[in-house]
Amino acid sequence: MSPESHPHRRFSRRSILRAGSVAAGFAALGGPTALASIALAGEVIINPFAGYPTSDGWWDHINRGSLGGIDYVMGVGTPLRACASGQLLINWNNGTGGYTATVVMANGMRSQYLHLSGFNGGERMVRQGEIVGYSGGAAGAPGSGSSTGPHLHWHMVTSGGTRVNPLDYVGVSSGGIGGGLPLEDRRLGHLGTAGGWVHMLSDLVLPGNTTYGAFSPGAGQSPRAMANVDGVMRLVYGGSNGWTTMSSGLAMAPGAPLTVLRTPASPSAQVFTLEGGRLWHTFDGNGWRKLPSSVTVSGNCTFSMTANGTDVHGLFNDNGRLFHVWADGSGWHKGDTGVNLEPGADLVAVIQPGGSLQGLSLEYGRVHHIFGANGRWNRIPTTAALPTGTPIAGRAGNGWPQLVANHNGAITHVWGTSSGWMCVPTGRTTNPGRRISLVEDVASAPLVGLTL
Incomplete structure (x- = not known):
């Protein structure tokens, strides 16, 4: 039969930074080719x-x-x-x-x-x-x-x-596995708040089992993503000619969940995945490396990673129990917080401007605030009600972490204030079930991210 083969194209830290110079001219919320004309949209x-x-x-x-x-x-x-x-x-x-x-x-x-x-x-x-x-x-x-x-x-x-x-x-x-969704349901979307909420679909179509995490290549530049596309890690980025991908050649378990962040120790993205019951750390150290951590998890685990300086922290919902996972100069650690969660519930972890690790979970139809105080971990229900299973993404805020959720197709913003928690539709819509990933940045920066 037909071989149709050639080596995977690999990318390095230098190639990512070079791609960043291409993307620098791209408008904050997409370039002129960001919206594709779909003649047969349905x-x-x-x-x-x-x-x-x-x-x-x-x-x-x-x-x-x-x-x-x-x-x-x-x-x-x-x-x-x-x-x-x-x-x-x-x-x-x-x-x-x-x-x-x-x-x-x-x-x-x-x-x-x-x-x-x-x-x-x-x-x-x-x-x-x-x-x-x-x-x-x-x-x-x-x-x-x-x-x-x-x-x-x-x-x-x-x-x-x-x-x-x-x-x-x-x-x-x-005879397929894609659910019969129109192609526009698989187009990468660009989300942001520059001058008001905007959500634009690009012309980049990715497979249905793609998992991804957004990150920022630098101030004023469009977000990028590291994505698990059919079992291969790829860089997703926008340039003057639209959005595209570049393969790292690094294999991942197809469909494995991932989260992406950057620390001062590395100008390129760091990728964390759950594969084979273990947390894996993927980074560019003069060539991409994928290393298993000492952190083991069950098959029913959701997680979110964040960074405080060079230290990496995560919140893990491991089969209904909240764990604090962190890496420092002495290695990886996994600590039981003593807090119970709804098994399988999604959550996000953020480092607040003051340096504290906080989080939000979506369980039992309500957003819960996770934080440490008085020597113990706390999980407090907020007044923000969202259906369990709603795709969510979070980022640090001024005093409270904040969420952006895909509430049955309505992009909804959740944040805390001194008067209580707010849960307000942005007026932007998308396909129900589309996942959101926000870029972590300083709390005062506009919210920006990607959807898929």
Whole structure:
């Protein structure tokens, strides 16, 4: 079958900083290409080949060094229908891929069929379900490329140039795992409060199992993210040509949760993940390194990390018990706070301007304030009511930590005042379930972050 492989592109601290110089000219809340024109905004990707057996799956390709794809067993000449509407492009000489049909969707996403025996007409706009070509792959036949047997190779490519698994975007009823969401539901969003709340979707589409954490490359620059994209750590950043990604080549457990922060000790981001029942620390030390910590966790653990100078702190909800996790010059530590939480409830940790570690948890339909006082940890319910399971992100504030929540599609701001807690919709909306990640910065800076 087709190898379609080349080495992962690695990035270093220098390359991240160089990317920052590109992003410096990008407007605080997105550049001129931040909003994509979606001609068929509600269209859901379909799998036209759900009835055919596969000979090689996505991870079969990855494990042998390919960039990824799915091989469907089908006879030469089988009609191939477009999985989505868009501009059909034809390539008669795509190297190992042979004859290749590409459908470019309105948001820049591309669907590619490789090893064809022929095309159905020329380049044009096509509708979803329209026949664009015919399968091939017979060894040595025109259009087969490097294929050694009849089959169809299918993959998709994001507008940022990342090859992705089509089944991440396809509904379960059509042989996929993506839930059948429209593509705009998987576009990276840019959130901020410069002159009022703004939420803009970029043209960068990421797979449905992507986990990520935002961070700031410097004052006045757009946030970036470190993301776990299909098991590979990638830098996500905006430049004058829009948002894109760059691979580190570093493997992660697909879907593993992560949090990202920066400390004065390192100008590049530090990434923390939970994999295999353990906290892992990933950082750039003259080349990216991924090290296991001594902190072990259960399979039902949520967590959030923050930093106080060079010391790293975290709050962990490990199966309904709150733990304080920290790293200093003597190593990693995990301390039981004696506080019980709702098992599985999400939480955020922040370092307040005065240096104290505080947090907010969302459990039993209410935001709770976590802090230490009088030699003990406290968890106090606030008046801010939000449904349990609402995606939340937090940051330090003036006296109290603050949250931004996706309350069933309404972006909502939660913060404390001397008169009590406020829970106010911002007037911005998004897709229900979209996750939010805020950039940690000085308490007086405008709130800014990313959504996905």
